[in-house]
Amino acid sequence: MPNSQEPDVELSNEQLDVLEMVQDGESVFFTGSAGTGKSVLLRKIIRICRRRYAQQGYGDVSLAVTASTGLAAVNIGGGTLHSWAGIGLGKEPLGVLMQNFVGFAEWKRRKEEAWENLDKREMYLKAGIVFDPEDRGEVIKPAPDVQSTESPMVSSEESDEAQDLKEGETIHVQDSTEVQKGETIRIQGHPGSNKPFGGIQLVLSGDFLQLPPVNVGAQRVLFAFQASTWSQCIDRPVFLTKVFRQKDEEFAAMLNNIRLGRLDPETTQRMQALSRPVRYHGELEPCDLFPTREEAKRCNDNRLREIQVEQLSFFAKDIIGYNLREKRWYTLYEVSQSLDSLPVPDKIDLKVGAQVMLVKNIVPGVLVNGSMGKVIGFISGPEAHEQGIGLTINEPKEDEYHRQAYIRKVLQSLGKGQWPLVRFDNWCTKLCVPRYFDVSDHEGKVRATRHQIPIILAWALSIHKSQGQTLQRVRVNLERVFANGQAYVALSRATSMDTLQVTNFHPSKVMASQYVLDWMRQQQLKSTT
């Protein structure tokens, strides 16, 4: 799992303050602009909580980690909020959803008598919080009939009723690492509490000014802070201010202006000046960021087609998971849905010269999810071994004997097949051999597994997929940008202006949600009073 592979960075004082609040049992929402280390901090919190609860003997059930999208869930080794809630995609009629939602045993047992009293509005509130189709802590109403409720905001009356529903044992963490992410950690409930979620501790993180959730049809999308239960759970947000991704403070300040939709003539001028061609050192090209997945795929396919050498295709081996609790194999439908959320496809076409991105952490701090490289050949495992070339595996750390034994075992399993040899931007060369990608539920139980090489084509990425990434070479054409926060997310992937090319920059492309801006202003005022 990526979390365990992350090198331990030294947390800043403001990150440490948040950690301390969490350890003191406070419910927290921490936010901040791109690159302020929200994901790093969140992963640290999850690691510490996992360790602490394991030591206390609570095991899996005391700590559930969920994300709002499958991709985000994979990145944190958890499940989606939907699977945690047991409500699938949430498309069923309200009554069915409700049955499913309350399916988790303990909660159902405690609340059996109260069922008849539950009405639609309560379900709406509950689903409104649980349904988060993207990963930015924003919420969406689940069903059209719910839309017809009086107010887009959840009334205090509704939330009062819903408090009763929330008895459970949960910490709820949201963020957007590669996800691009939202996570739920289940820790400790307080039976009898009249607070939302049974008074459990909530840890939420994300930046509402980055990509908003995708609208589903005409459904209205709400932000999590618009739920009336929000203020009962979270006192006030903690704002992380130190930007780590961009060392150049001037660039970081320009990006923050863009984030806030506050474009002064100087920022506009400087961004427009970035339309000049950039000469990149080394053999890698910039990664083009596109507003849609289709555009990114088209670009990658075209670039691959242009290379006139033999193409090799790599097919995944997919494995169905077993549901221990229900004593059944997951259905093909469940499995295929789960596998769709993985960063690797079932078939990858490659040629020598293809630009690729690693989607697994291999060597902490050296070869990680997001490292860019180029395919320089196709060779077998034994050939790579003879040439002293390492594999994309996490070698055991115990001692040399175990390390060699493990490598021998992997080489044996690879047989004589040819695998892509990739030179990464730090000149580290690896043979990209298949790895297992699990899709787990919130307790970490595996639903499905894909065995596939851990790289994807990366001449281009969708802005959505780039969210959470740090990219050394970036090219962004803003012409077709259409959503709030989209330009900001794309531009803020870059580490410096020297390696960023921006075309079609125009103030009209810089969009920020007025709802969020107003809310943030209020929160900041609150923190200063």
Ligand SMILES: Nc1ncnc2c1ncn2[C@@H]1O[C@H](COP(=O)(O)OP(=O)(O)OP(=O)(O)O)[C@@H](O)[C@H]1O
């Ligand atoms: N305390 C720290 N010291 C040094 N580097 C850090 C620290 N915290 C984070 N970073 C680095 O800053 C970069 C951005 O961190 P991270 O991805 O956690 O930011 P983020 O706020 O989640 O960004 P985004 O909103 O874009 O997803 C990463 O390269 C990370 O390693």
